[in-house]
Amino acid sequence: MSRLYGDPIEVxxxxxxxxxxxxHDRLHAVRQVLxxxxxxREWWKTSERDPGERRFWRVEADPGGRLGTYELRFDTAGxxxxxxRAWD
Structure with missing residues (x-):
């Protein structure tokens, strides 16, 4: 089962x-990019300087003894x- 979050993270x-x-104050080591x-982004929200892409990764990561699956997003604009998202 997955849960939606949208939490800021440091990567x-x-x-x-x-x-x-x-x-959540825990270091997660990425073991595999799945x-x-x-x-x-919508064309009207972009510019030549900022194409405004959102890049996604679904990864398996270990926060210290328990492997989990996580979806990470990088917004190029900001x-x-x-x-x-995280899966149990």
Whole structure:
């Protein structure tokens, strides 16, 4: 079962891929990227300087002994990371 969150998170990346993130004061080490995709913003909300993409990753991560699945989102407009969804 999945839960929706939309919580801000701090993410470390390597070669553009998330490798770890902090959520609820716990460090989650990404073990595997399961899927990734890009969603373009509506054309009227973009500009040449800011194409306004949202990049998503579904990852398996370990917050210390229990592997879980998480959906992360990076918004290129504000350079913000959010944890969108988590699976038990």
């Amino acid at each position: 470390w990346t390597r070669d553009g891929q998330p490798v770890q993130f902090v959520w 899927d990734q995709w890009v969603v373009a 350079e913000d990371w959010l944890l969108m």
